Amino acid sequence: MRQPRGDSRGILDPAGLKRRVRFRRHLPAVPLRHWVEHYWLIDWDLSEPFEQRIVPHPAVNVVFQRDGDEPERAELAGVSQELFSITLTGSGRVSGVQFRPGGFHPFWRRSVAELTGRRQPLPGAVPDHVVCAGTDTERCQALNALLTGWAPRADPVNDEVMRLVETIRTDRNVRRVDEFASEHGVSVRRLQRLFLTHVGVGPKWVIRRYRLHEAIERAADGPLDWAGLAVELGYSDQAHLVRDFTATTGVSPAAYAQGRR
Structure with missing residues (x-):
């Protein structure tokens, strides 16, 4: 059975990241694995701000993030051609989907170049049951439900x-x-x-x-x-x-x- 990718390619100073946050990867439901590389989950509780820089893969990501007590927000991130940097503060969590390069097209059904270099709210209303909270299993199940609901078609x-x-x-x-x-x-x-x-x-x-x-x-x-x-x-x-x-x-x-x- 395929395992989540174990390398840290694209993550600048991966050791520093792992010292400060809980970072792990999980495989999606079997029917989604043709298009999805993995789910990536991060949780943090920091005493001081932490900046993480990423050299992005040629891949689209769907990201659910919650900072402290703020409501969870859902974002669609196209392929970024620039260095990506994010500063984490306080406590929070991220539940992300990294698609395989090319793997988002069956879900989007339009030119993926429309998204390149852009981060935008996830289009359409996110179903109420898609709230990425709880255990890792519960968060992955919510992502499975979201992606399955998009009904991707083989091409x-x-x-x-x-x-x-x-x-x-x-x-x-x-x-x-x-x-x-x-x-x-x-x-x-x-x-x-x-x-x-x-x-x-x-x-x-x-x-x-x-x-x-x-x-x-x-x-x-x-x-x-x-x-x-x-x-x-x-x-x-x-x-x-x-x-x-x-x-x-x-x-x-x-x-x-x-x-x-």
């Missing part, structure tokens, strides 16, 4: 796009859009159109984001041959990787690695 084209994104994620040899398109028997133009419609961002961005996730993860593990890593990840040279890393995370690779150690 062969969408399945194709999800497979292509998964190939990019797992195969580090995927470095160029034109070569990838040719290998899979699709034109570059069609590949770009499919990714924008079903994922929300283009294939070049997806390739770069997954390679950068790997660079961030490896930077925290110890000293690196950055020139060699740049070649491995398909960058033209070390300087290009360093610029991309710094622009995305807000710190240089050396500063990030030193901070984690």
Whole structure:
């Protein structure tokens, strides 16, 4: 049986996050697993503010958040191309759905690019029974009820796009859009159109984001041959990787690695 993803890719300073909040992942109901990566739950009770930064995945999220005694709010978050930062204070909880890249399209049924870079209240009235409170099981059941109520429909084209994104994620040899398109028997133009419609961002961005996730993860593990890593990840040279890393995370690779150690 598939287990929730165990890596911390995209989370800057994951050890710091886990020291300050309760963070865990759970699988959705079986019929939803084709489209949903996992549910992610966070609870906190802090004596001082805590800022968490995330380098987002090419994925849509649905988020239920409650801060202190405030009413729970429901939000739809499209793929973010910028560094995401949130400051947590006091006590609260978050119950989130991370869709697989491309996995939100069967629920949305329109171009997912409409949501890219946007966070907005969850469209439509949220059913009364969808209140993400109580035990982890109860929170996951509420999310299952919400997503099942949207009645997603299987779509062969969408399945194709999800497979292509998964190939990019797992195969580090995927470095160029034109070569990838040719290998899979699709034109570059069609590949770009499919990714924008079903994922929300283009294939070049997806390739770069997954390679950068790997660079961030490896930077925290110890000293690196950055020139060699740049070649491995398909960058033209070390300087290009360093610029991309710094622009995305807000710190240089050396500063990030030193901070984690």
